[in-house]
Amino acid sequence: MAKSTEKQSDDREALKSALKTERDTDLRLALADLHPADIADVLESIPLDQREKVFAQIDNALIGEVLVEVSEGVRLNLLENLDSQSLIAAAKTLDTDDVADLIPDLPDEVIAEMLFAMDKQDRLRLDSVLSYPEDTAGGLMNVDTITVRNNITLEVVHRYLRRRGELPENTNKLFVVDRDDSLLGTILIGDLLVNDPESRVSERMDAEPVSFEAMTSAREVAAAFERYNLVSAPVVDDKGKLIGRITVDDVVDVILEEAEHSVLAPAGLKEDEDLFAPVRSSIRSRAVWLGVNLVTAVIASWVIGLFEDTLRSVIALAVLMPIVASMGGNAGTQTLTVVIRGLALGVITDSNARRVLIKELLISVMNSMIWAVAVAIIAIIWYRMPGLGLVIALAMSVNLLVAALAGVSIPIVVRKIGIDPALASGVMLTTITDVVGFFVFLGLASLILI
């Protein structure tokens, strides 16, 4: 019978209840039913002491895969409990690209021992993956390509595959190369099945497959996989030689990591935050973020401080001023979010950025017209001062315009100078909308009301 997703989540629950009985045999029994990814999942959601217990009972053959599947924070935590012998054994069960992913988290002496224990071919393969940065096609690739020549018949390919035995995971195509390993094309394994066995590879292959140069960014690779619905694709070096292949499962991981980053970075959080790590490891990054925010808040307060006399004579200004700053911050964050997204997806380019700016400015003018009037009415009813209504309406309109301008330009500029827009833009924007909001509101009040 088929195994539905409900069944799988039952298995995970079974493991969690086995944890409660505190008996190792129960644990081992519950683990036996689980895929490494499921074990990884359970490890992510249980506290440290239980995590060690579960990890100690995992079958040696699965440890490598479990390490690959957990998030970086949890992995670092698990590696502390593993001696180098077990690590080397675990690495042997893995594909080259997965070993390459683990390497940055391993202590140097383990890496050395691991390389020493490998056979020459595996070491060369690992070397070629490691020679490219992690976030490039070369860093993502695996080296388990199956290559064929273009002048043989499908029948011959079929016989070769049968002699070779099991295919690597996610093999949906073979790679056609010449004697120098230059990529000539790809052929779907489905095409081997449905076409005349006497026809030649050259007649059936796709001579213009989507391929990636090793230094292509992981982000571009992911976009191409999504766009062209790929399952696997060849990676070539700068001379067009086949050096590996990328499979969709690794691309899905890239997409999820990017998604994670785009949600966490605006709050100053890192992807490797382990929910159950000791508190101390979370404190530093959080504290730094609050420190940056404190600096911007103090700048805003300093601006308010310039107008102490004005505030003293019209205390209503102190009551209403947060409204102006907050509306600017919110409107600006909307623009910012749209623009950061557009940049990440490549929809916003230098050539159309002006158009986006004009649109956002138009939206902010329209929104000003609606909400500045509303705010003015609230202020007038509350304090019975028509002048105050005028001041807050004007200040809010100016701040919404500035917010739109900042929301479009900050991410574009920040990206140009090589800073991650998702991380830095939000803080910069709210600093601007706070400062401008307070300054214009209190400044206009000094001119008009006093």
Added chain:
Amino acid sequence: MAKSTEKQSDDREALKSALKTERDTDLRLALADLHPADIADVLESIPLDQREKVFAQIDNALIGEVLVEVSEGVRLNLLENLDSQSLIAAAKTLDTDDVADLIPDLPDEVIAEMLFAMDKQDRLRLDSVLSYPEDTAGGLMNVDTITVRNNITLEVVHRYLRRRGELPENTNKLFVVDRDDSLLGTILIGDLLVNDPESRVSERMDAEPVSFEAMTSAREVAAAFERYNLVSAPVVDDKGKLIGRITVDDVVDVILEEAEHSVLAPAGLKEDEDLFAPVRSSIRSRAVWLGVNLVTAVIASWVIGLFEDTLRSVIALAVLMPIVASMGGNAGTQTLTVVIRGLALGVITDSNARRVLIKELLISVMNSMIWAVAVAIIAIIWYRMPGLGLVIALAMSVNLLVAALAGVSIPIVVRKIGIDPALASGVMLTTITDVVGFFVFLGLASLILI
């Protein structure tokens, strides 16, 4: 030669420059080189008038696929320029699951005509996809499964496939069913190639494949594809009968949509926002969001208004009060982001929520100890009032604690009552941290300083 990603982006640029020459022949020439997904991409990033021009020159055979690839906002805009005859023709070029995706955006009379123009089998298939909500396995599935029986030999399967001809896109496995269409297992097409042709399907099939019931949520489907590195998977009805299959390309789209949602929702934005749509269509949703924010800002102002006398006698309070609110808002947003993420990934559950809360409270206590002191020092140096330093340090500590409490509990509670945490939590959190920040700071000041 292989076609690298650089080449593809050149093709897209060629189309954009063809647009500038204003000649239809140039346009058609540039379009001929492009994959429907590339055309969709270009359409997303050009303004409305150019979009119409390009769309008019697209080959009829590709219109359907282009419509599927563009985002919803752009699609609605393109559909306005298409008569129902062309639409029906375009639909005929598509897979059932893609037609099902288009249907919600089509006018009723076109849907009726389209169904009428289909043959009976296609209509039945479309019906079965449409009978499930879009965000379930049933809504995601395609009905182009290839099924085989378990008692035949691989050789027979091979002959069957060869007679059948080309396989549907992303076919990496065949589905093994009994005479009632109950799913018995799956067999990889790679396994057909490498195993003894005389062996039987039953010996080579995976008898416990990951499968989905039609009503399983798209989110769970995506998680399982990621976890088990799937390329395709069967969908069964509540009796275990095979009704379709889900392929990884559709799952990638689900993951990207979820990522989009988790970035856009906290800023009150919708996924269908078309960057080049007329301004008017963006205004309404943006205005509503600012309206909600205005209400919360007014509530915060009302709290400040309770302390007008206090503010009048110590004007420094007006200058410093935004710091307390802003630090609370930022700390709370960090907690909130971690918790929303943990809930979405299923890492935070009812059983460990208390642990997460305790951890976040601990972090906020530690951060209070660092930054409350810093703020107190700033206040004392600025205004030479030790009492003011004490008040702001206490108020900030209380507000950071409340922020951690709110950051953990708001998304959990909001989700329990069926509201999307990504959309609503942020506004609720900042309302609480503003109100508590102002109230505690000004309240303590009234008690201690006056």
